[in-house]
Amino acid sequence: MDRTDVRQAWDAVADAYASHRDPTGSDADLLSTLRDELGPAPTVLDVGCGDGARTLANLPDGSVGLDISRRGVELAAEEVPEARLVQAAMRDVPLRADSVDAVTAYHAVFHVPRAAHPDVYREFARVLRPGGRLLMTLPSGRFETVRDGWMGGRMLFSAPGRDATLAQLRDAGFTDIRTETVSDPLGSAAEFAFATASDG
Secondary structure, eight states: OOHHHHHHHHHHHHHHHHHHOOTTOTTHHHHHHHHHHSOSSOOEEEETOTTSTTTGGGSOTTOEEEESOHHHHHHHHHHOTTSEEEEOOTTSOOSOTTOEEEEEESSOGGGSOGGGHHHHHHHHHHHEEEEEEEEEEOOOSEEEEEEEEETTEEEEEEEEOHHHHHHHHHHTTEEEEEEEEEEOTTSSEEEEEEEEEOOO
């Protein structure tokens, strides 16, 4: 699936995905940890924000939600009307360099072909201020597949493996990487990574 296919796929399943999210997932605690690590009035970019209910709604006021899906952005506008929203691909984030204090990416990057993951992480590093924080789902397996019937639609899942992902983050300039496993919005266990953008 190319970028257009993925965008259309998310448009088709955005409502179903929003309705399946479990509001009690302990991954929400990670956002509290992230907020505690940031200074006053931070700017946070939520990549793959979807409907916004799980991550974007729990970020500081003025946060930016980015999603490739027009329907996802529409749902986020209803759920988090105070957020700044943009429809775009995570490989081409339309923000200035050094413009945000943190990036969150929950269950997002593994919907991009794994060959492009290094480009995504370089984009995250580019928009982060020196010392900025990244919080993202860390895929454990190595896979590249299209799942028919997922949320009633068709979706790409792609990852190079846990160790390769951590290496790609380091290559993009991230340091002080630590991980934590918690329950995720769909009710299963997921590993997340905290990382710090290089100071230069």
